[in-house]
Amino acid sequence: MDTVIGIDIGTQSTKALMIDQHGQILTEHSHGYHVDTPRPLWAEQWPEVWWEAVLVCLRACLAAPEVDPQQVKGICVSSLYGGSGIPVDAEIQPLHPCLIWMDRRAEAQVQWVREHIDLPRLEAITGNGVDSYYGFTKMMWLKAERPDIWEQTRFLLPPNSYINYRLSGEVAIDHSSAGNIGGIYDLAARFWSQEMLDALNIERDKLPTRLVDSGDATGSLLPQLAASLGLPAGIPVIAGGVDAAMATLAAGATRPGNHVAMIGTSMCWGLINPHVDAGQGLISMPHVLHGQRDLYTFGGALTAGASVSWFVDTFCNAEQASEDANHKAFEQLEPLARELPPGADGLLFLPYLMGERSPVWDAQASAGFIGLSLFHRRHHLYRAVLEGVSFALRHNMEAGTRQGVALDPYLIVVGGAARSDLWMQIIADVTRMPVYTYRENVEAALGAGLLAGKACGLFELDSSHAEQTTPSATEPFTTGQHGTLVQRALPSDDAAYRYDELFDLYCQLYPALKPIMHRLNAHTASKHTPPQASELPE
Secondary structure, three states: OOEEEEEEEOOOEEEEEEEEOOOOEEEEEEEEOOOEOOOOOOOEEOHHHHHHHHHHHHHHHHOOOOOOHHHEEEEEEEEOOOOOOEEEOOOOOEOOOEEOOOOOOOHHHHHHHHHHOOHHHHHHHHOOOOOOOOHHHHHHHHHHHOHHHHHHOOEEEOHHHHHHHHHHOOOOEEHHHHHHOOOOEEOOOOEEOHHHHHHHOOOHHHOOOOEEOOOOEEEEOOHHHHHHHOOOOOOEEEEEEEHHHHHHHHOOOOOOOOEEEEEOOOEEEEEEEOOOOHHHOOEEEEOOOOOOOOEEEEEEEOOOHHHHHHHHHHHOOOOOOOHHHHHHHHHHHHHHHHOOOOOOOOOEEEOOEOEEOOOOOEOOOOOEEEOOOOOOOHHHHHHHHHHHHHHHHHHHHHHHHOOOOOOOOOEEEEOHHHHOHHHHHHHHHHHOOOEEEEOOOOOHHHHHHHHHHHHOOOOOOOOOHHHOOOOOOOOOEEEOOOEEEEEEEOOOHHHHHHHHHHHHHHHHHHHHHHHHHHHHHHHHHHHHOOOOHHHOOO
16 A cells, blocks of 8 residues: 655654555654753754654654555655754754744844835735744844854755755755745745845855755655665655644645634644735745645744643642643633633733734733732633633734635634633634534644645645535535544624624733833843843953
8 A cells, every 4th residue: 555654843743654545644653852942032953853753753653563664655744943944064964953933032133124124125025024933033143143153054954954855865945944934035936035135134055046846856765764764765755844834734725715723832823825915914935735826824823722731830730730630620620611701700811921923923022811800710710811812813813814815714723722622612702713623633744744645646635625615513524635524613692792892902902011011021131131142242
């Protein structure tokens, strides 16, 4: 039986899986690791950790009894957004950790861009704005703060591009990863923008010259590696792309109007979009499927499931937080929170525990409970956290609707949040959309496997939930090759009306509190942040 391998390099773990010609998962394996945080708001990882995890996962999958390694037809790699990319030398040896998506050290570079660059022109070319989230600002930080590393750097490679090099010996970058760098990628020309590179003083020769679609092969599996793994030599290594777009593809999003919310540690709502309006504060890049035609436009909250975990760890488990203790806390909190009215008896929660991405774009934004009184108990706060993240989701969805594309009239949710019936109902009420989830485990590694299957001719991916009318309220339906959608919640008119009022208040909170957030942040930073190299006296 012909099979393909999908790999996803995540922030906290790497997963590999194998699927057959029907898109069914035969086996899977994951391997965990940690993010390095040497200073507050810094987040980096060494790529050797990713490569070792890839090998562990591949060997575990290929050893499964139901798998014949000689029937594998191709490999595709999805990865976390690698921010700056990995600085590698002429021998493609890493010189410095990768400054990943959650790293916020480039705030000085962001300020410089805002003061010196024509921002409307940058937005018109790249379809994106400016923030320390984007890779181009992290590249500028590396050049300013690590000039020795910058001088030795031959390429800056996204995580999947680096792993593809280790697999095939070929250097290339897919268009989704290039577009997500922002600032220096021309969405219309589908190539690096020399105009923006010059304006930002980033050397063109630090970037790969070969750009490919996510479904194209970057090369063939190296013979020595194939022999080590027991795989056929010469099978194609498919370029892959950014994990958020890959997970959206796995959820069946293949055509304009398809949209999916992925709610795990962070939240990412993604829309397949034929055009872009950078002024709405969302992130855009070529989609991993039909990238020459469609864009993947998304917005996200930095701390979604992380807000829930933080609350449970901090307020419910005293000194001994564990997975079992968390599970018991959820079991206690959910029934009580379900009985509360929308708004948790007068509470609002801003879920900005690590600053915030779209559409706020403020690394200094902070979280808070508003309306707290002696009356409130833990289950009130718990529900307020679920509602706050749901408001952040709606905030991004409303920005997406202003892009001018009609959304499917229902919302698909994937990720850990889908385990909570209460949260699915809150999201339905807040967004005024029926909410559907998958029976199967839908994630980026599966998207990579599906893209590999399409590239190798095992199946097509153009059959999607976009071809359906709104799913039946009683009958699940199958989408694409692999999944079954099940209705989880329908919006209640009464609850939706109340949430409309609360959402309006939610949107007023950040502008009102922003000056205080920034003053508190500046006070804390002045006490705890050591000077960077550029700040030291000569």
